[in-house]
Amino acid sequence: MEPVTTHSNHDEPAAASPIWPWVVIETLTSPDETTVVLDGASPRAFSRLNRTSVARASATAARMLGPLVAECASMSKPRDKYFPLRDDQLRRMMTIPVLGPSGHVHAVAVWVGGVEEPLPRTPIIGAIEWSVKGLAVANPAAQYLFRAPQGDLLTGHTIPEMLAAFDIWPDRPGFLSLFNLENLDVAADQWSGTATLHYDNPTDTHELFIAARAVGTGPNRVVRAVVTDITGTQNPGHADLTLVAVRAMPITPGHAVALADLKTGFIHEWLTSSPSSPLAAWRHHNPEFDDNSKLDVVQTCFALATGVRDTATHEVRVRFDPADDWIPLLAKWTLIGGGDRPQALIDVTPLAPISAPMVTGCRMCQDMANRNNAPHQ
Template identity: 30%
Template sequence: METLSPLGPHTVIADGDRPKSWSSLARARSGYGADATKRLIDIVGRCVERAVELQDVLTARPGKEQLRTVGVPVLSASGAVHAVHVWVGPVGATPPARRGVFAWDWDADAELAYQGPGLEAAIHGLDPADQKVERTASENFRSIVRFDDRVGYLDLCANVHGGGAWQGEITFLGEGNGLHQLQMIAKASTPGRSKVIHGLFHEISDIRPPGPMVEMSALRAVARASGDGVALVALEAALMYDWLAPPAPPLDLWVRERPQVHHDDRTVLRDACQRILADGISQEISFRVRFDADWLRADAVLTRVSDDIAPHGLLLVRPSATDH
């Protein structure tokens, strides 16, 4: 069950290996009776509060055998519970192996993703020494070779304040362990002044073997042939989230690091996105960034490439002839 909104409602997003769409636990386990369902909901709530594995024993119906319930939390990078593996069965039975479910968070203000325990090893295929807790959007998106309803997810990112939710599937290319087919769950939240999306990845490669998205592979090949850095930009969020081709050195660090933008240039990209949303005219911009070193000037051209629910642009980036 996902518990992305701490106060609920909490919903079933997978029943065993079968993905579900925000389903009711009462519907998923109606055969055990109303009292059993209430106890299952209770164990989920206690797992969220205590962030530890819990067990309980219950009687589904008068005269029936006793059942054991088990709740195992799925923790985020901050230790919050984003989901709970729930199992119910005869007291003497052994629960099946848990599905691969991993938590993540996206901070829209910091433009950083925070990877929950186990995610980097299972999905990225990285050894402990190479694993990260924080990743930029481009670091994650460059490994996605297929993204069903990408537009719907980016619309959620652009409108975090609306508190919406999204569910879909992606095909992810791990650096050390090949392709993964993932059920992806996301809910927007606005705690305090922060704009955050809480999410889950559920590994479903065993039931839906992944296949690469030829269109994205072709698009990346064309982008690399251009000679410039080429980034996809979600225009409404002014978010550069995927490098289709890396920029030339010394800006090539941008592919794996989020640079500091000069304080005088922080609104340059956002202003260009707003102008292109208003009139569709390509925008030439220049701004300064740095990666723990000297300021580097980047020259760029922003072009609108889609007019759908989450309009997109391509940003062609190259080091400026003047680096001040």
């Protein structure tokens, strides 16, 4: 803890006994590039540090804030300093780093209070990182906020697997734009938005705020995000009616229905006739295509995204692990939305029996196979 030297014209006290909330400052790109994503209970979409409640309450705190956050993020350790107000009472600025799953500091939580005041409980701050292929890894706080299955630390989760947990994700197109294919559109550098999900029962609704930035280029590009619970601070977003309709569609047994974002090539919804369908486990893995199939898929995404055609049908071969056999599929594509974010609905039919478990060595696939093979009462 280090004292801060100040000028004689000390700040006016914010109140006789100020109570300042936690402020969450993202450091997703680097410790020197910081913005505010949460101020107390209120989300902030990459706001400047001088707009925080801390900076507005004290000019000295405003001067300290940026350097102390950068020091905390660079060292990956809590840091604090003191400063006086006009009443000569010392205030303490406390900073706590939020580590991401790969060791990068995703955010710094900041609190200011009296020297004798106990440190209040920090907000639950999740940290997630996606690869360029859309595979997610996360810290335990994000696992808790996303209500991942017990024992599953969101390691290698796919985009459709993650999004399936949410009832409402109003700006799904904006989120997906972080992963745009270079030949179809420029990928976005940042995105923030809300998402709604239920926890233990249908009435236990929670609103999460997510702020994400992309770092790097090509195969080294990653998307890092900070997640916080803002339940009760604003009205939940409106449901995407197209998505609601797709999730309610009847699906023929032995088939699967996928919703594809054509500018990324990502499947972001994967639906089957029942949770016990062998195809349900495919949502847990990104497919690998053989060379000819990969070319077919890329050309189909481009043709539908650019309006060259509205439908496409082809056979492709996929697998989900290099040790497994190729699986032949029939895929029927239908363009269902154009404009800035074209989407396609895909009817998928395996042309060969599906093995169980689908991916050898995958615990989730094995659990699903065991449930399907269990004797029915």
